[in-house]
Amino acid sequence: MDSPPDRKRRKTSADIWDSNHLCLPHSKNNFYYKNGRMCSTWYLITAILRTKIGSPEELVHAILGLNPHARVAKQDLAGLAHYFETMPSDQSAEFFLNTLPRMQQVALNLPEICPDPIPTLPIETRNRVFLNELQICSLLCHMFFCTIPFRSRHQRLKNLKFNDPDMLRLSFQSFPTANFIELYGSQNIDYELEVLHGVSSTEGTPSPLTSTQKAKLDCLMNYFTSFFADHPSPSVKCNWKVIEIVRKQLTEGSLPDWSSSTAKFPPLVVKHTGNIEDGDPGVIEVDFANKYIGGGVIAKGCVQEEIRFLLSPECIVSRLIVECLDEEDAVEINGTTRYSNFSGYSRTFQWTGKANDKTPTLKHENRNYRDNRILAIDAQNFRMHGITPMDQFTIGWIVRELTKSYAGFHNLNSSSQLSPPLKDVTVATGNWGCGAFGGDVQLKSIIQLMTAGCAGVDKVMYYTYGDKVAATALEDMYNKLKEKTVGEVYGMLQSYEDAYRTWWEKLHEKVSVVQEKDLAEDAIDVDDDASQKTEPMSTADKVGAKEEEEKYTLFKHFDKLLSGK
Numbered sequence: 001m002d003s004p005p006d007r008k009r010r011k012t013s014a015d016i017w018d019s020n021h022l023c024l025p026h027s028k029n030n031f032y033y034k035n036g037r038m039c040s041t042w043y044l045i046t047a048i049l050r051t052k053i054g055s056p057e058e059l060v061h062a063i064l065g066l067n068p069h070a071r072v073a074k075q076d077l078a079g080l081a082h083y084f085e086t087m088p089s090d091q092s093a094e095f096f097l098n099t100l101p102r103m104q105q106v107a108l109n110l111p112e113i114c115p116d117p118i119p120t121l122p123i124e125t126r127n128r129v130f131l132n133e134l135q136i137c138s139l140l141c142h143m144f145f146c147t148i149p150f151r152s153r154h155q156r157l158k159n160l161k162f163n164d165p166d167m168l169r170l171s172f173q174s175f176p177t178a179n180f181i182e183l184y185g186s187q188n189i190d191y192e193l194e195v196l197h198g199v200s201s202t203e204g205t206p207s208p209l210t211s212t213q214k215a216k217l218d219c220l221m222n223y224f225t226s227f228f229a230d231h232p233s234p235s236v237k238c239n240w241k242v243i244e245i246v247r248k249q250l251t252e253g254s255l256p257d258w259s260s261s262t263a264k265f266p267p268l269v270v271k272h273t274g275n276i277e278d279g280d281p282g283v284i285e286v287d288f289a290n291k292y293i294g295g296g297v298i299a300k301g302c303v304q305e306e307i308r309f310l311l312s313p314e315c316i317v318s319r320l321i322v323e324c325l326d327e328e329d330a331v332e333i334n335g336t337t338r339y340s341n342f343s344g345y346s347r348t349f350q351w352t353g354k355a356n357d358k359t360p361t362l363k364h365e366n367r368n369y370r371d372n373r374i375l376a377i378d379a380q381n382f383r384m385h386g387i388t389p390m391d392q393f394t395i396g397w398i399v400r401e402l403t404k405s406y407a408g409f410h411n412l413n414s415s416s417q418l419s420p421p422l423k424d425v426t427v428a429t430g431n432w433g434c435g436a437f438g439g440d441v442q443l444k445s446i447i448q449l450m451t452a453g454c455a456g457v458d459k460v461m462y463y464t465y466g467d468k469v470a471a472t473a474l475e476d477m478y479n480k481l482k483e484k485t486v487g488e489v490y491g492m493l494q495s496y497e498d499a500y501r502t503w504w505e506k507l508h509e510k511v512s513v514v515q516e517k518d519l520a521e522d523a524i525d526v527d528d529d530a531s532q533k534t535e536p537m538s539t540a541d542k543v544g545a546k547e548e549e550e551k552y553t554l555f556k557h558f559d560k561l562l563s564g565k
């Protein structure tokens with residue numbers, strides 16, 4: 001097999017190639033076949049990354065060359081090419097003259113930067129991984145060049161000893177995807193229809209980039225540009241800050257008995273303005289996570305978790321380390337730096353400039369770190385196949401969400417080894433799982449307050465993201481429940497399921513009545529002159545117009561119980 005020329009440096013790097021460690025690009029087991037011959041992928045990487053890359057076209061050509069067995073085609077990089085081709089000339093020159101060559105060098109220095117094996121954090125483990133800023137930058141550079149050994153999601157095989165790249169893909173099928181390739185293609189349907197399929201849907205040639213896709217690339221390019229502006233000659237000898245990735249899992253018997261718990265809600269501060277990540281240093285930020293950590297950050301998603309990872313791209317490396325989350329798991333990412341500011345959400349998301357992260361740098365046990373902590377907990381998706389938003393009010397799903405939230409909130413005072421134990425634990429959270437996943441805002445707020453109380457959290461900061469009505473409702477209900485025990489609130493939740501189903505059935509009876517009335521009116525008016533008629537109000541409009549104010553919400557149920565009616 002062809003071998004890379006830097007043999008001496010390779011010997012300094014331990015090479016473990018299994019599902020319990022991150023399989024690194026420079027491993028001797030990382031190879032591909034060419035004309036029936038087994039070839040070293042690292043040899044190919046070093047040959048290409050030692051070559052000057054001076055234009056968008058050359059960058060696309062390099063990434064294609066770095067992926068000989070990944071079936072990457074030129075159109076898969078259309079978005080990336082367009083991004084750099086339309087970038088202002090001064091920014092493009094800065095990137096290709098200064099930033100990109102340093103990215104190439106830091107990627108090539110990976111064996112020296114990461115001389116020890118990097119463990120992964122698979123399912124059913126409680127462990128942590130420490131990486132410094134330079135190690136994370138080197139790994140992100142490889143993700144940028146799409147040179148992390150590819151991982152797919154087929155049947156999981158553990159503890160394999162193998163030489164075949166296909167077996168590598170099998171081994172990591174339950175980890176998130178790693179390389180940025182999904183971010184580089186066209187995500188604009190109009191572009192794909194016209195350029196790839198010849199179907200014209202707009203005037204002129206549409207851009208392969210969506211505005212959200214461009215904003216994501218802006219955040220990532222800002223990270224690389226800022227990092228190398230601050231560290232023009234990065235060296236392993238520098239005193240780098242450290243980032244900690246922790247996989248937490250509940251131990252047997254550690255869950256509270258919700259029905260008999262005597263814990264009470266912690267102090268609560270509700271804010272309808274501001275964002276979770278804008279809080280004070282030391283406050284633990286809740287990441288509304290996907291089961292595959294980071295969600296669609298390097299693909300199409302752009303909601304709370306994806307945005308938080310884009311603001312601090314060091315978080316993205318957790319995708320290399322953390323296997324998909326289980327029912328009693330949570331993840332902490334501690335010590336990251338915020339590089340970007342933003343506006344908008346989802347399709348309106350935009351990069352608005354560099355951030356000046358004023359979070360203090362502290363030191364504990366010879367490690368420098370930023371006083372920043374992110375807690376990732378994944379809510380249940382109540383819009384997935386076979387589950388409906390109504391199901392979340394059944395006690396089984398309530399217990400699932402209580403368990404997941406508690407898995408994150410418990411032991412927060414001592415779960416990090418990056419910092420000394422916390423004297424006071426403040427958690428910043430919000431409408432966890434209430435967007436695309438269909439969660440109920442009132443239910444999720446109560447669940448988080450219950451688990452925070454049981455876990456000994458000292459204060460909860462709750463952000464409603466501009467929703468004053470939700471903020472006022474939560475404050476009012478908190479004041480009514482704060483003297484109740486968690487066990488008493490749990491009993492109130494149990495009684496809501498039947499009450500909600502009764503309301504739901506009555507709503508559908510109303511729908512049926514309106515539908516019958518509409519059909520009767522349509523039969524009478526069938527001969528009327530259509531030009532003289534206004535568009536009739538649909539059944540959904542008629543019933544839904546008052547649905548929000550009439551809906552039997554959780555807080556209405558609580559008010560009824562508290563008033564004794």
